[in-house]
Amino acid sequence: xxxxTLLAAAPLSLAAAPLSLAPLGxxxxxxxxGEKITIIWWHAMTAALAEEVKRIxxxxxxxxxxxxxxxxxxxxxxxxxxALIAASRAGEAPHLAQVFEVGTGTMLGAGKAVKQVWxxxxxxxxxxxxxxxxxxxxxxxxxADGRMASMPFNSxxxxxxxxxxxxxRAGLNPDKAPATWQEVRAACDAIKAKSAAxxxxxxxxxxxxxxxxYSALHNLPYATKENGFExxxxxxxxxxxxxxxxxxxxxxxxKDGTFKYSGRDGAPDPVILSGDAAISFGSSAxxxxxxxxxxxxxxxxxxxYDPEVIKTPENSIIGGASLWTMTAPKRTPAEYxxxxxFLRYIGTPDLDATWAQNTGYVPVTHAGFxxxxxxGYYDKNVGADxxxxxxxxxxxxxxxxxxxxGRLPEIRAIIQEEMEKALQGGQNAQALLDNAxxxxxxxxxxxxxxxxx
Amino acid sequence: xxxxxxxxxxxxxxxxLAPQLLLTVFFFYWPAATAVWSSLTAExxxxxxxxxxxxxxxxxxxxxxxxxxxxxxTVVFCVAVSVLAMAVALLLAVFADRVIAGxxxxxxxxxxxxxxxxxxxxxxxxxxxxxRFGLLGRWLNTHGFDWDYTLNGVQAMGVVIAASAWxxxxxxxxFFLAGLQSIPRAVIEAARMDGAKGWLRFRTITFPxxxxxxxxxxxxxxxxAAFDSFGTIYALxxxxxxxxxxxxxxxxxxxxxxxxxxxxxxxxxxxxxLAVIAVTAVQFRFMGRRTLS
Numbered sequence: 001x002x003x004x005t006l007l008a009a010a011p012l013s014l015a016a017a018p019l020s021l022a023p024l025g026x027x028x029x030x031x032x033x034g035e036k037i038t039i040i041w042w043h044a045m046t047a048a049l050a051e052e053v054k055r056i057x058x059x060x061x062x063x064x065x066x067x068x069x070x071x072x073x074x075x076x077x078x079x080x081x082x083a084l085i086a087a088s089r090a091g092e093a094p095h096l097a098q099v100f101e102v103g104t105g106t107m108l109g110a111g112k113a114v115k116q117v118w119x120x121x122x123x124x125x126x127x128x129x130x131x132x133x134x135x136x137x138x139x140x141x142x143x144a145d146g147r148m149a150s151m152p153f154n155s156x157x158x159x160x161x162x163x164x165x166x167x168x169r170a171g172l173n174p175d176k177a178p179a180t181w182q183e184v185r186a187a188c189d190a191i192k193a194k195s196a197a198x199x200x201x202x203x204x205x206x207x208x209x210x211x212x213x214y215s216a217l218h219n220l221p222y223a224t225k226e227n228g229f230e231x232x233x234x235x236x237x238x239x240x241x242x243x244x245x246x247x248x249x250x251x252x253x254x255k256d257g258t259f260k261y262s263g264r265d266g267a268p269d270p271v272i273l274s275g276d277a278a279i280s281f282g283s284s285a286x287x288x289x290x291x292x293x294x295x296x297x298x299x300x301x302x303x304x305y306d307p308e309v310i311k312t313p314e315n316s317i318i319g320g321a322s323l324w325t326m327t328a329p330k331r332t333p334a335e336y337x338x339x340x341x342f343l344r345y346i347g348t349p350d351l352d353a354t355w356a357q358n359t360g361y362v363p364v365t366h367a368g369f370x371x372x373x374x375x376g377y378y379d380k381n382v383g384a385d386x387x388x389x390x391x392x393x394x395x396x397x398x399x400x401x402x403x404x405x406g407r408l409p410e411i412r413a414i415i416q417e418e419m420e421k422a423l424q425g426g427q428n429a430q431a432l433l434d435n436a437x438x439x440x441x442x443x444x445x446x447x448x449x450x451x452x453x
Numbered sequence: 454x455x456x457x458x459x460x461x462x463x464x465x466x467x468x469x470l471a472p473q474l475l476l477t478v479f480f481f482y483w484p485a486a487t488a489v490w491s492s493l494t495a496e497x498x499x500x501x502x503x504x505x506x507x508x509x510x511x512x513x514x515x516x517x518x519x520x521x522x523x524x525x526x527t528v529v530f531c532v533a534v535s536v537l538a539m540a541v542a543l544l545l546a547v548f549a550d551r552v553i554a555g556x557x558x559x560x561x562x563x564x565x566x567x568x569x570x571x572x573x574x575x576x577x578x579x580x581x582x583x584x585r586f587g588l589l590g591r592w593l594n595t596h597g598f599d600w601d602y603t604l605n606g607v608q609a610m611g612v613v614i615a616a617s618a619w620x621x622x623x624x625x626x627x628f629f630l631a632g633l634q635s636i637p638r639a640v641i642e643a644a645r646m647d648g649a650k651g652w653l654r655f656r657t658i659t660f661p662x663x664x665x666x667x668x669x670x671x672x673x674x675x676x677x678a679a680f681d682s683f684g685t686i687y688a689l690x691x692x693x694x695x696x697x698x699x700x701x702x703x704x705x706x707x708x709x710x711x712x713x714x715x716x717x718x719x720x721x722x723x724x725x726x727l728a729v730i731a732v733t734a735v736q737f738r739f740m741g742r743r744t745l746s
Binding site: 111263407 | 496707
């Protein structure tokens with residue numbers, strides 16, 4: 001019960017903070033004391049990515065004398081979100097937290113526990129132009145009316161990886177990736193017939209790529225109320241005819257031995273890196289790892305589409321994470337200003353370009369993309385521009401902005417469970433998606449109930 | 454034989470009891486009371502607000518076929534783990550009881566797995582059984598056996614049962630061995646003189662005399678399988694494929710820790726707490742009677 005009284009105090013202290021439109025820069029008193037304001041930043045980046053986070057922090061700390069940013073690794077995205085919720089409930093949230101894209105719905109329901117980017121901008125005078133961001137990124141992290149809720153940071157999208165060696169062994173043209181699902185299936189049949197690879201096709205991030213991305217590409221709604229952007233009382237509708245056709249295709253291919261389901265979420269990534277699969281689907285952010293460790297010739301290609309469903313595919317949607325500004329009961333306006341100073345630094349095109357180049361994530365700003373183009377990065381790294389172009393093409397529709405659903409990780413788990421049941425021969429694609437929709441809708445209903453509480 | 458120490462004042466006994474009482478209050482009653490309270494509410498993840506929903510969470514659970522399936526699965530899992538772990542341990546203990554040369558080494562090796570952390574033991578099983586990079590798993594697949602516990606629910610259940618039982622064999626072994634050694638030699642000798650051979654002697658003399666140990670271990674194993682198997686299952690299958698290895702504790706963890714459904718997972722915890730209270734009550738009754746007789 002003590003927890004609740006602490007939390008009750010939070011809004012009061014916030015209300016007491018005067019809305020400030022003063023230009024960025026900390027108050028004279030803080031600067032005079034010569035004390036740096038320390039900002040804690042929780043992140044979920046490991047290995048090379050963690051080093052890149054540290055490089056950003058070091059660069060920022062060296063660039064000015066007022067604010068010191070401290071990145072802290074907090075485990076996987078899921079672990080971080082759970083730790084964040086616990087810390088926030090105890091009134092000890094960090095200043096900034098990196099939350100994966102599927103946690104966006106949960107974070108938007110966090111009310112006073114977070115300070116959305118537009119609020120922070122209004123209070124601190126931070127200048128942030130949503131138009132600087134590529135629409136697929138901006139859309140995912142903005143409210144329905146366009147105000148930005150969180151700061152885009154690491155974004156990727158789904159792509160197809162081709163094992164060119166396996167294509168050659170199968171007598172296929174390694175320089176021409178299949179563009180449609182019909183071509184993919186034909187290629188897989190050829191690969192299987194010639195035993196050109198142990199696994200003709202596999203997919204990482206099954207739900208994200210084969211259902212969420214597929215729906216966006218083919219301009220199909222995933223949930224009502226504009227995929228949840230227009231309200232909490234949204235219902236899943238991904239059991240439409242075209243989606244059933246796609247999932248049935250995968251089930252049929254699994255039966256033929258041309259598609260191998262290699263596990264949930266990112267579990268199949270090692271299969272992709274090993275080169276065992278001739279065609280695989282995964283995050284564009286895997287590029288860095290492929291460059292470093294793949295012992296086969298590979299190529300990056302756009303996600304295939306089904307011309308029987310749509311003539312030209314729409315833009316794909318993003319994955320990855322964004323940065324959320326957290327509130328805490330005793331946090332001062334100066335601290336929020338310090339956060340704003342850091343976010344301004346993160347948003348510069350140069351930093352965006354370097355981050356994308358060093359990690360394999362896509363640049364999130366138009367200017368960052370242009371900067372990379374100018375440096376000749378895309379000429380030297382053939383295919384690296386495919387995810388950006390796939391994200392930016394066409395005119396964004398209500399079905400391609402992204403998803404705004406509470407407890408989306410749980411819904412993804414449900415779909416994967418139903419898929420695993422279907423793969424054991426327990427049900428067809430229609431039953432699979434119908435069950436997933438029914439169970440998912442219950443999750444959404446529970447979320448809406450708890451969010452209204 | 455009734456020896457009692459009588460304290461003259463009231464202060465000292467209370468002071469002596471206080472540390473234990475405080476621990477119990479803070480680490481048992483308080484969390485348990487919070488769980489009961491949470492199970493009656495619906496709350497957003499960040500704790501911004503809550504509403505009282507009465508028994509809604511319980512009603513949702515008990516009318517959810519997936520929850521009932523999970524409960525049934527847990528029963529099957531617990532019984533299988535307990536029977537397997539106890540049978541293997543008893544067999545090993547009977548043999549260890551006879552070993553003369555190198556008995557120290559033999560026993561140490563058998564007790565060893567108990568010291569292995571659940572996640573580590575799960576990793577060991579992955580290295581042996583995984584269809585792609587496990588030693589045995591790979592061999593099975595190259596020899597015409599369709600082995601893939603990541604996609605076959607029945608195989609997955611077999612794997613988690615085996616892995617959970619393996620960890621518990623050591624514990625059971627210690628108790629069975631101690632039980633065997635406390636059986637008076639004279640009884641065994643008498644049976645032997647009457648002409649009772651190995652199996653008959655075991656069935657009619659040894660096993661009945663081991664009953665107190667067996668009953669105690671049965672309760673401990675059931676509780677172990679229901680609760681402490683979490684680490685092993687989670688590291689091996691995360692409850693999959695589909696929901697084929699999702700026991701009740703895995704479900705509580707997933708709903709509370711990953712899905713942030715605090716009310717729903719609290720309700721599940723409360724039901725589990727009631728189950729433990731029931732099992733413990735039965736144990737106390739049964740064990741109490743045995744010690745009295």
